Amino acid sequence: MKEKLFIIKIGGNVIDNDAALQSFLKDFAAIKGKKILIHGGGKIATKIGDKLGVESKYINGRRITDDDTIDIVTMVYGGLVNKKVVAQLQSIDCNAIGLTGADANIIPATKRPVKDVDFGWVGDVEAKQIPANNLKLFLENNIVPVLAPLTHDGAGHILNTNADTIASSIAVALSTHFDTRLIYCFEKKGVLENVEDENSVITLIDKPKYAQLLEENKLFAGILPKIDNAFAAIDAGVKEVLIGDAQDLLQNTTDNTSGTLIK
Amino acid sequence: MKEKLFIIKIGGNVIDNDAALQSFLKDFAAIKGKKILIHGGGKIATKIGDKLGVESKYINGRRITDDDTIDIVTMVYGGLVNKKVVAQLQSIDCNAIGLTGADANIIPATKRPVKDVDFGWVGDVEAKQIPANNLKLFLENNIVPVLAPLTHDGAGHILNTNADTIASSIAVALSTHFDTRLIYCFEKKGVLENVEDENSVITLIDKPKYAQLLEENKLFAGILPKIDNAFAAIDAGVKEVLIGDAQDLLQNTTDNTSGTLIK
Numbered sequence: 001m002k003e004k005l006f007i008i009k010i011g012g013n014v015i016d017n018d019a020a021l022q023s024f025l026k027d028f029a030a031i032k033g034k035k036i037l038i039h040g041g042g043k044i045a046t047k048i049g050d051k052l053g054v055e056s057k058y059i060n061g062r063r064i065t066d067d068d069t070i071d072i073v074t075m076v077y078g079g080l081v082n083k084k085v086v087a088q089l090q091s092i093d094c095n096a097i098g099l100t101g102a103d104a105n106i107i108p109a110t111k112r113p114v115k116d117v118d119f120g121w122v123g124d125v126e127a128k129q130i131p132a133n134n135l136k137l138f139l140e141n142n143i144v145p146v147l148a149p150l151t152h153d154g155a156g157h158i159l160n161t162n163a164d165t166i167a168s169s170i171a172v173a174l175s176t177h178f179d180t181r182l183i184y185c186f187e188k189k190g191v192l193e194n195v196e197d198e199n200s201v202i203t204l205i206d207k208p209k210y211a212q213l214l215e216e217n218k219l220f221a222g223i224l225p226k227i228d229n230a231f232a233a234i235d236a237g238v239k240e241v242l243i244g245d246a247q248d249l250l251q252n253t254t255d256n257t258s259g260t261l262i263k
Numbered sequence: 264m265k266e267k268l269f270i271i272k273i274g275g276n277v278i279d280n281d282a283a284l285q286s287f288l289k290d291f292a293a294i295k296g297k298k299i300l301i302h303g304g305g306k307i308a309t310k311i312g313d314k315l316g317v318e319s320k321y322i323n324g325r326r327i328t329d330d331d332t333i334d335i336v337t338m339v340y341g342g343l344v345n346k347k348v349v350a351q352l353q354s355i356d357c358n359a360i361g362l363t364g365a366d367a368n369i370i371p372a373t374k375r376p377v378k379d380v381d382f383g384w385v386g387d388v389e390a391k392q393i394p395a396n397n398l399k400l401f402l403e404n405n406i407v408p409v410l411a412p413l414t415h416d417g418a419g420h421i422l423n424t425n426a427d428t429i430a431s432s433i434a435v436a437l438s439t440h441f442d443t444r445l446i447y448c449f450e451k452k453g454v455l456e457n458v459e460d461e462n463s464v465i466t467l468i469d470k471p472k473y474a475q476l477l478e479e480n481k482l483f484a485g486i487l488p489k490i491d492n493a494f495a496a497i498d499a500g501v502k503e504v505l506i507g508d509a510q511d512l513l514q515n516t517t518d519n520t521s522g523t524l525i526k
Contacts, residue, residue: 048338051314051315052311052314071343074343074346074347075311075338075339076338076342078341078342078343078345078346079337079338079339079340079342079345079346080337080341080342082341082342083337083341083342083363083366083413083421084337084421086363087365087419087420088419090365090368090417090419091417091419095367095368096365096367097367098366099360100346100349100361102346102353102361103346103349103359103360103362104360104406105353105358137404141400150346152350154353154354155354156350156351156353156354158346158347
């Protein structure tokens, strides 16, 4: 039997709140066994960009990563946020190492081709291009990778990459070596049957259930990419995916009694 | 016989100049065998601090690292500069990993005690507190550490630390495992007999020669801490120290025909 590996992604709602972050990191450090943390950027990159006079640019609601923006996200995600998390984990007996995809070439990516829109320095990753042994070296030596949502093109450039996608891609890439469990922490307690009601968490979504939910048109549109991502990861070898509140999920990693389990 | 390990420190004159940096990294990547790069911060941290409205503060000519300043150096040294260097090295077949002292706990430090002056978030390092095995893991796996001048206090805080000191401390700490050669790259061709004359490089300084030079009062005052640092490293086990121009030194690592050799 393969060893269990938790791959946990946190978003801006945890990163932007010092108390929430500290509490999350305590729960994360307490998880026994192998684990990887992937963090998003939070609002601080936009705040620092504004102060530096770099405007956030969007085309059709999608962010463009131009020359100035890639410098800012490299500083903020790869420097400020990543090292703050690492230093805090080190102080609570978790031997963390902060990495971007360029470091030790753990996540090579491809700059998104320019079609109708030039997204700029954005990297698309594919699980099969990830050299799993590079990340495995850290896990085998009980070092806990903390990943910023940045990759590289192999030609000298850092690329901005969606943190959810990084999480699912490495979960898939490492699934041949480990029994990988992907945990998406977000601001809700799970996938909700009724988005207005925090107590309407759907505890299990399998494919028939998902088809039924889609037909009933009940789900909040924003959650659909996360669920699609989760099923894609499972089809590619990930054992299970959990979606929900950071604290609930991390304090119950052994019995999966919280959040929405996708199988 | 122990394996050779080059520990190479570059300063702002290389970091601040894209062409010089690119040329340096090409030479660095070409060095055969084990190597570690330590980079300073350059002027970009001050420039970004100015734009963000964070004033550089000095007491008696020495920089103070307050709360805002440590965030800026963490962003710029640990994020922007470090990841730019790593991505460029990855593109020229050098499997670099960018690290601060917090990452994998490679360089624990002590926050400088407040006496007459409160230097803020500044870290003092001692070679004997550096767990050499943590850095050794990377070297053994042919991963090339690229270190930002940042350490941590083990209590959750990143600390600002002089890059020259980091270089000499890790050279000492690793000298039990490797035949360590410390190379300080700076803006001159070496230690100059006459600071006005770039051709007056002193090719070898041993202790009697240094005593003589000090007596004759010939040396530029700014170079003295570097030489003292070098002798301290040699006394503690480092094989030799070279001081000089990046390009000269790196293109001649086998025969030591450039710069000033301190033995």
